[in-house]
Amino acid sequence: MISINRYSKSPIYEQVITQLEKVILNKEINTDEPLPSIRTLSQELSINPNTLQKAYAELERKGITYSVIGNGRFVSPNAISILTTQKEALFNEINTLIDELLLSGWSLKDIINRIKNNFEGGFPND
Amino acid sequence: MISINRYSKSPIYEQVITQLEKVILNKEINTDEPLPSIRTLSQELSINPNTLQKAYAELERKGITYSVIGNGRFVSPNAISILTTQKEALFNEINTLIDELLLSGWSLKDIINRIKNNFEGGFPND
Amino acid sequence: MISINRYSKSPIYEQVITQLEKVILNKEINTDEPLPSIRTLSQELSINPNTLQKAYAELERKGITYSVIGNGRFVSPNAISILTTQKEALFNEINTLIDELLLSGWSLKDIINRIKNNFEGGFPND
Amino acid sequence: MISINRYSKSPIYEQVITQLEKVILNKEINTDEPLPSIRTLSQELSINPNTLQKAYAELERKGITYSVIGNGRFVSPNAISILTTQKEALFNEINTLIDELLLSGWSLKDIINRIKNNFEGGFPND
DNA sequence: GTGGTCTAGACCACT
DNA sequence: GTGGTCTAGACCACT
Numbered sequence: 001m002i003s004i005n006r007y008s009k010s011p012i013y014e015q016v017i018t019q020l021e022k023v024i025l026n027k028e029i030n031t032d033e034p035l036p037s038i039r040t041l042s043q044e045l046s047i048n049p050n051t052l053q054k055a056y057a058e059l060e061r062k063g064i065t066y067s068v069i070g071n072g073r074f075v076s077p078n079a080i081s082i083l084t085t086q087k088e089a090l091f092n093e094i095n096t097l098i099d100e101l102l103l104s105g106w107s108l109k110d111i112i113n114r115i116k117n118n119f120e121g122g123f124p125n126d
Numbered sequence: 127m128i129s130i131n132r133y134s135k136s137p138i139y140e141q142v143i144t145q146l147e148k149v150i151l152n153k154e155i156n157t158d159e160p161l162p163s164i165r166t167l168s169q170e171l172s173i174n175p176n177t178l179q180k181a182y183a184e185l186e187r188k189g190i191t192y193s194v195i196g197n198g199r200f201v202s203p204n205a206i207s208i209l210t211t212q213k214e215a216l217f218n219e220i221n222t223l224i225d226e227l228l229l230s231g232w233s234l235k236d237i238i239n240r241i242k243n244n245f246e247g248g249f250p251n252d
Numbered sequence: 253m254i255s256i257n258r259y260s261k262s263p264i265y266e267q268v269i270t271q272l273e274k275v276i277l278n279k280e281i282n283t284d285e286p287l288p289s290i291r292t293l294s295q296e297l298s299i300n301p302n303t304l305q306k307a308y309a310e311l312e313r314k315g316i317t318y319s320v321i322g323n324g325r326f327v328s329p330n331a332i333s334i335l336t337t338q339k340e341a342l343f344n345e346i347n348t349l350i351d352e353l354l355l356s357g358w359s360l361k362d363i364i365n366r367i368k369n370n371f372e373g374g375f376p377n378d
Numbered sequence: 379m380i381s382i383n384r385y386s387k388s389p390i391y392e393q394v395i396t397q398l399e400k401v402i403l404n405k406e407i408n409t410d411e412p413l414p415s416i417r418t419l420s421q422e423l424s425i426n427p428n429t430l431q432k433a434y435a436e437l438e439r440k441g442i443t444y445s446v447i448g449n450g451r452f453v454s455p456n457a458i459s460i461l462t463t464q465k466e467a468l469f470n471e472i473n474t475l476i477d478e479l480l481l482s483g484w485s486l487k488d489i490i491n492r493i494k495n496n497f498e499g500g501f502p503n504d
Numbered sequence: 505g506t507g508g509t510c511t512a513g514a515c516c517a518c519t
Numbered sequence: 520g521t522g523g524t525c526t527a528g529a530c531c532a533c534t
Contacts, residue, residue: 087232
């Protein structure tokens with residue numbers, strides 16, 4: 001369900017957050033269904049429970065999950081909506097930046113070509 | 127050389143900055159050549175000299191121009207390099223945001239299609 | 253500047269957050285001035301650096317501070333505004349709850365008397 | 379016994395619930411005594427029987443009333459106790475919020491003054 | 505069993 | 520020196 005890249009530049013807890021969000025968006029875990037427990041998942045991934053706790057706390061802070069002490073952690077009813085909004089915000093930021101490039105004389109075609117060159121044929125962030 | 131859109135959401139002095147930067151990048155004014163004087167350009171564009179002063183001060187702060195008291199304002203030798211670096215920074219920000227979308231399961235093709243749809247057929251930011 | 257109550261029901265990191273917010277609101281540390289470093293303050297208060305890191309990370313997430321790696325942590329320019337907004341939100345919640353009591357027949361006077369009785373002559377939360 | 383404000387922000391069925399709860403707390407209808415029938419009350423208040431049905435169903439769900447098929451709806455023996463507990467919960471929430479304000483440096487006196495100012499001289503929520 | 509907090513201590517990147 | 524991340528392991532409250 002989740003795989004950690006220990007050589008990645010992005011910290012383990014962020015990898016966990018991103019991947020669990022993907023799992024939830026793909027409805028592999030549905031509303032009010034439990035996430036794997038901290039102890040179980042930390043053993044499975046061979047990472048420290050504290051690292052996982054940090055990732056889980058962030059999902060909770062965002063409202064994507066809720067926890068019941070003594071029972072476990074569950075997907076919030078509005079998790080999908082929160083995650084979708086989050087993605088829209090990313091696109092808005094991208095559009096604002098592209099606007100600036102357009103105003104300074106770049107064409108949309110050239111901008112997209114630069115983006116494509118940057119991502120095709122490499123894993124820039126890992 | 128420059129045109130002001132009085133209905134745009136972005137302030138006039140920013141429009142002036144963006145367009146003068148474009149003029150310099152396009153080498154319509156070369157290194158050590160003078161920019162139009164504040165008095166001349168403010169009359170030409172029918173804008174307040176103070177607004178133009180604000181734009182020119184920002185270009186100077188960035189190191190894109192330099193001024194000689196009693197003589198005018200000129201394009202810096204390293205103006206092109208500064209402007210290019212500035213554009214690179216924009217692309218870096220865009221790439222970071224696209225990275226996040228890729229990590230959350232979007233394909234590069236889908237991301238580019240959403241961007242294209244957003245910009246083709248309108249001027250979303252004005 | 254800060255004092256920890258180890259017998260309080262509220263966790264240490266929350267006590268630190270609340271008290272640093274108070275310090276910032278009182279302008280004992282001003283905009284762009286540094287907070288005590290994690291190592292220094294953790295020794296001074298005899299708490300673990302990780303506990304303090306958790307408190308500091310929350311202040312950063314709220315936008316109240318910003319950190320420069322290798323240099324320290326500083327009060328954000330808009331810290332006061334964020335903290336004030338935060339307090340307004342608390343009053344809004346209180347008002348909504350009091351509305352419900354008013355609708356169910358309580359008088360404002362009785363409600364305030366109950367609140368007073370609750371807080372005068374005791375430290376209910378410690 | 380009950381009056382509906384059609385210009386209030388809160389929905390009609392909630393107004394009915396709140397006011398019937400008040401009626402019960404004030405012992406205008408005692409334990410095991412009948413509430414007005416849906417048909418009668420809906421005509422009296424000129425509201426849709428379905429709206430009233432929704433309010434009555436909620437009172438039943440909370441255990442404040444019980445219904446005898448073919449006979450009507452009656453006040454539960456433990457209605458007063460349920461309603462009192464419900465009010466206590468509101469006070470607990472208010473107290474928790476006030477605790478946060480006290481911890482951040484507000485005095486109880488100032489908090490109460492802000493509350494008073496908010497409610498005296500207007501009906502802020504209607 | 506579950507999650508939440510805290511300590512002790514290591515190592516990294518950055519100035 | 521600074522902050523950021525991670526491990527190992529303890530103890531608590533709650534079911």
